[in-house]
Amino acid sequence: MHNTIKPKITLVGAGPGDPDLITLKGVKALAEANVVLYDALANEEILNYAPKNAIRIFVGKKINNHAYTQDQINQLIVDNALTYGNVVRLKGGDPFIFGRGSEEIEFAESFGIETVVVPGISSVVAVPASQGISITKRGVSESFWAITGTTSDRKLSSDVALAAQSSATVVILMGMHKLPQIVSLFQNENKGNLPVAIIQNGTTAEEKVGVGTVDSILEIVKEEKLSSPAIIVLGEVVSESNKLKGFYEEFLSNEIIR
Numbered sequence: 001m002h003n004t005i006k007p008k009i010t011l012v013g014a015g016p017g018d019p020d021l022i023t024l025k026g027v028k029a030l031a032e033a034n035v036v037l038y039d040a041l042a043n044e045e046i047l048n049y050a051p052k053n054a055i056r057i058f059v060g061k062k063i064n065n066h067a068y069t070q071d072q073i074n075q076l077i078v079d080n081a082l083t084y085g086n087v088v089r090l091k092g093g094d095p096f097i098f099g100r101g102s103e104e105i106e107f108a109e110s111f112g113i114e115t116v117v118v119p120g121i122s123s124v125v126a127v128p129a130s131q132g133i134s135i136t137k138r139g140v141s142e143s144f145w146a147i148t149g150t151t152s153d154r155k156l157s158s159d160v161a162l163a164a165q166s167s168a169t170v171v172i173l174m175g176m177h178k179l180p181q182i183v184s185l186f187q188n189e190n191k192g193n194l195p196v197a198i199i200q201n202g203t204t205a206e207e208k209v210g211v212g213t214v215d216s217i218l219e220i221v222k223e224e225k226l227s228s229p230a231i232i233v234l235g236e237v238v239s240e241s242n243k244l245k246g247f248y249e250e251f252l253s254n255e256i257i258r
Helices: 024-031 043-047 070-084 101-109 121-131 159-165 176-188 217-224 245-257
Strands: 008-013 035-038 054-060 086-091 113-118 144-148 169-173 193-198 208-213 229-234
Touching: 008 024, 008 070, 008 101, 024 086, 024 113, 024 208, 035 043, 035 070, 054 070, 070 101, 070 176, 086 101, 086 169, 101 113, 121 193, 121 229, 144 159, 159 169, 159 176, 176 217, 176 229, 193 217, 208 217
Parallel strands: 008 086, 008 113, 035 054, 035 086, 144 169
Antiparallel strands: 169 229, 193 208, 193 229
């Protein structure tokens, strides 16, 4: 009886990578899914929460390998909802933070399909936290900027230059290949000594960390062989982390010796 299918789309944030950091609400939504459309997740174990017979469709984007355009993804979500009923659209982190989730929801709603959003834990806050970095801290940082390193026209967001002028913590996602530009914008503001952490594959077993200052971070990225996917955190809060204190004491003593 196909005419009893009630299309519904639930947009679920999968969290920053550790499969345990998906919300309970996200797990419950997956358990009800007839179809799961998922991105290149940091951990595909999360798909095990969907029923065994649910259809799983990878629609993720990996650098230089776009399985589908955004328009095709929007259409696939709607087609699957109309055909199979309950679709879960699973995205890494939080789907409304640099995830284009709102575009997918708006497209589905234009067909009158019921939509639900289940927020996810964003890597913007979770990945620094996993290294003991509190992106706001009383007396150190009153605010934070979350900026994407790559805008839709593949340029560095002009907000980075503004952020460099502020005393806020700056968290940049998808910015590794723009790191030299980011460094020079902060150097232009005489912030060469500002602490920086780069966290690759945050919250996962493959996590790697490099810590330094604006002036030294490019060298550290080379030494530690850090690459994408990584999060760049710039701000005094980085050196306040208990987990990273050792790095900084060692770093500063080396600077003095030099």
